[in-house]
Amino acid sequence: MKTTIISLFLIMATVFVYSQTEQDYMMIMVKQKKAFKMAQTEKDFQDLANSFERIANTETDKWHPLYYAAFCYINLSFVSEGSDKKDSYLDKAQTFIDKAIEIYPEESELFVLQGLLYQGRIQIDPETRGRNYSMKAGEALNQAKKFNPDNPRAYYLLGMNVLHIPEAFGGGIKAACPLFKTAMEKYRTTVPDHVLSPTWGGEQNQQQYAQNCGEEE
């Protein structure tokens, strides 16, 4: 009897501790994900990036913290000024994406983020980087589509990619609209499989569609 109580106690204790950390993890991640949605300034994103990085350093087998850390740095690149600085934020973001892909080489969302990162590179110097990085972005996004054909963000960003490619290169509005349209359907029908799963892009996609493809409806 005594031994059973002790062993039971041990089981309880470990389970308790484990589920506590898991709970902590979920709680803080959900909280930070919410904060991320509200973030606007460089300071907001930097603080969140730091927080996600701390979590990622501890939870080395999860991709969500790495994903959001990278996403924060991509946003930092978007909101900051100066091309060298923007690039250095993207360099940092890339390190998180690389780590995450190493653990989850077939996670569609990570390739979406990779595509977004490349699009960030283009923004810094469209003239010299446009061709090269739009190809790289396209490659990453098609990979994302391959790993999850229902990922709406893959279609949305592919649409953005195509939209910014000149018509002569096979891009432009006409080529982008079907992608925005598919993305819209996927945004409507796809249910996130995890509370921490990315959900962004629906509104922006709607906006792009309305702006560029409105009269076709």
Added chain:
Amino acid sequence: MKTNTSLQTNNSTMKVKFIILILFYCQAVFSQTVISGKVTDKKGEPIVGVNIYLKGTYDGASTDADGNYKIKTELQGNQILVVSCIGYKTCEKEMEVTGGSIFLDIVIKESNSQLNAVVITAGSFEASDEKKSVIMKPLDIVTTAGGLADIPSAINTLPGTQMVGEEGKLFVRGGDSYETRTFIDGMIVDKPYESTTPDVPSRGRFSPFLFKGTIFSSGGYSAEYGQALSSALILQTTDLPSESVSGISLMSVGVGASHTQRWQKSSVSVSADYFNLTPYFNLFKQDFDWQEAPKGIGGSLSFRQKTGKDGLIKFYSQVSHGKSKLRYPNYMDVATTNDINLNDDNGYFNATYRDLYGKKWISNGGVSYTFNVDDTKIEQDEIKEKTKSLQFKYNLACLLSEDIKIKFGGDVWNRQFSQDYFDSKRNENFFSDFTDNISSVFVEAEFMINGKFAARVGGRAEYSSLLKESNLSPRISLAYKTGKKSQVSLAYGTFFQSPNDHYLEFNRDLSFEKATHYILNYQIIKNNRTFRIEVFYKDYKNLVKYDSLYLYDPSAYNNFGKGYARGIDIFWRDNSFGNHDYWISYSYIDTKRNYRDYPVSATPTFVSNHNLSVVYKHYISKISSQIGMTYRFASGRTYINPNNPDFLSDKTKAYNDLSFNLSYLTNLWGNFTIVYFSVNNILGLDNVFGYQYSLTPDSNGNYNSFAVTPGAKRFLFLGIFISL
């Protein structure tokens, strides 16, 4: 779930849990520790957004606008505090967490890989997409007007180079063209230029589209590179192409086709091209008397394979055949002419393997092979020159820390040269040849202190089996940041090169030629504007001299030649406008040398004291076109006038050229297409590169001459490049 049910049913465990909870709770109340303080840099400036945390935990904070942080933790005992921020070195500090308040101010050091770290720039210009803060992009080489997508021509708009229109090669800082060596992925290219008949400018053999990075060094380069007195042109080929693509090019001078197939980890590219200037020469009258316009065929095959995580195997090969026939003044008596018939066969192979071992070791190895046969018939005489060149190279780099890198390696270079001369008057063959094995080793260390000071110190040793001689060249480069965006660089080094093939074939007792470089450079890059100024002094020793009357006699050659070059190079580029930009290069040089058959020290014929280039590019997105203009000015060059007893004291008039190009991006039958048009010397100015005098005087004792000019006033080029 299971545990939950058991929890509810098992009372005793519930109690245990309760006790534990209370215990935890109490501990939490009594053991909370607050760590706070300020994070600053060395100057005491607060740093914002620093991530400061206890290793392996969520407990941490970011610094605020004043650099302050506050971490609350319930942990106890020995912990490691980590401080990290972009642009700074991450530091870790062990600390005892005991509860209560801990005040800790932290000073962090700038990381050397940070945005504004110092870089060694003395003597070198770099074009790259991957690195930041480089002065040029690979695309700049393709889109420079007057450059005709030819690497050496585009490099010729940078300071330190000479305008030598009848050669088309790179002449750097008072150096002859053979003093510039071309390297592809670190491997030597023995014949980087196409073979041409006299006074017809040659093009580089390699397409600029093959390369992702170009470093043009006009002096003071790394100990990794040897056998070049003046300059190194270091080309890096592209890695895996991003997608499969086919291309067709239709040009006013020929046609070409290519295909690239990309797989997950490898790719293969093939290309073939044919050029023929006959239709163009028929349409546009040439000043040269072409008996047969230049024509040729060529092909290339390349291969890329990724191995493991970081390994990459690259293979590139190309072969070509070219021919032409020109009726040109006879140097013996320029009133008469000769038919010069040239046949050229060339092949180049390059295979390299790069890999990473751990995070510290970078391994690079490769082999390259060049063969070239130039068969020149001058009327009944014939000269057949064969070159075979094989190089093996291997080097290792070790990143000892973020601040220290050591690189070492070596190469073996086997060269075989032969010349077969058939003298029709004597009906006799003269054959000469040599084989040389040049073995080299080098070691080089790079360090950086605080991102402010950088040094590259190294040395190179070479041994030539033909000369039976070795050399040792120290190389030192230093750089120091003088401001946030500005820096000063210094470079010193000695450089050796084996004498020209045409001297070695008659005399093997010669020594290496030697140059010593001293370079001082200042550079400021601010708001997409670059200003660079460089002064240099170059000392030449052991240059080959000979007596031109006894060319075949070994005793006519010696190493007593010497010379100097000094000057100033200025570069300004304004890239701040977005859709247009321009750069201006200006070089002033003062140089004299006594080499070859010069009777006295004099400024050689390929030198203009002043060289100026203005390159302008404008992208018009409305019509998806880029237009470019290049203006070149070079002051007069010396020429040898046997009627004037003062050697090399005559000068041509100045050279002026305005070139234009247009690239238009469009869609042909659903395929991405670039239409490219260019005109050189749009204003049709008369340019003279020099004067060639008869080697023998006429009956009145006068030496006759003719002006060396471009083959035609203007050159027009139209090309359509379609990607399928």
